Amino acid sequence: MLKARIITAVLLLAGLLAAVFLLPASGWLVLCALVCAAAAWEWGALAGFAQPVRLATAVSFGGACLVLGFITGFAAPSAAGGALLVPLYILSALFWLLVVPLWLARKWTLSNPMLASVTGFVVLVPTALALVHLRAISPWLMLGVMAVVWVADIAAYFSGRAFGRHKLAPSISPGKTWEGAIGGGLAVLIFGFGVLTWQGASQPGGALxxxxxLVGWTAISIIGDLYESLLKRQAGIKDSGNILPGHGGILDRIDSLTSTLPMVALGTVLLGR
Structure with a gap:
């Protein structure tokens, strides 16, 4: 299993880097729309949709990503249209900051098809568009944002295995611990300040x-992970899919990104990037 995970991770990283640096803006938009559609197909399984409804969900979410991407100008090498997505990014931020903590605490379900569809849209479409948006600003910015989430996830995993004693959310994800979360946060701090120091970049507002x-970023990424874990537990499945050997499905790989990418994209617009 570990060997399969490593091989798949290497291939995914190589494919991601090739796509980020070689595809034109329109090609990247199409790719992100396809990823959104694939994730929407898996979301349909979590929501208990029948196959025709799952297919319709995948097509409509992918199509929405394409249409919104073209409207905002992301099919051309420009991020000028990012401001048009602010309402969608704000909706995503409110969902993750206000709704999901309550959802996790009260163990709400996706039993209502309309609620499940709307929730899936809020989770997936802003994430796909944020990928397009951030890459339009700078491929390195997009990769840096993703790297922070990956560092938090990897460090939390190994810290939890080595030092984990106190369960973070035992009824949702028994394997996650407070020690793992702290380890992930510390790793992100080291990584973030290391990158800023290496680039000689200023630290707006100071180190604190x-x-x-960075700590808040880590916490939001953990919330995204826990949210998908809850939905999988309620659906009675271990992985959202099996398209990625050793890793499960698309949702299993982007769960932490769904809660972080739209917020970063929103921040770039508000800061005038």
Whole structure:
């Protein structure tokens, strides 16, 4: 299993880098729309949709990503249309900051098809568009944002295995611990400040503000992970899919990104990037 995970991870990383640096803007938009559609297909399984409804969900979510991407100008090498997505990004941020903590605490389900569809749209479409948006600003910015989430996830896993004693959310994801979460946060702080120092970049607001942002970023990524874990547990499945050997499905790989990417994209617009 570990060998399969490593091989798949290497191939995914190589494919991602090739797509990020070689595809034109329109090609990247299409790719992100396809990923959104594939994730929507898996979302349909979590929601208990019949196959025709799952297919309709996948097509409509992917199509929405394409249409919104073209309307905002992301089919051309420009991020100028990002401001048009602010309402969608704000909706995503409110969902993750206000709704999901309550959802996790009260163990709500996706039993209502309309609720499941709307929720899936809020989770997946802003994420796909944020990928397009951030890459339009800078491929390195997009990869850096993703790297922070990956560092948090990997460090939390190994810290939890080595030091984990106190369960973070035992009824949702028994394997996650507070020690793992702390380890993930510390790793992100080291990574974030290391990158800023290496680039000689200024730290707006000072080190304390940057540190608070990085820790908050880690916490939001963990919430995204826990949210998908809850939905999988309620659906009675271990992985959202089996398209990625050793890793499960698309949703299993982007769960932490769904809660972080739209917020970063929103931040770039508000900061005038």
């Amino acid at each position: 503000v940057v540190g608070a942002v």
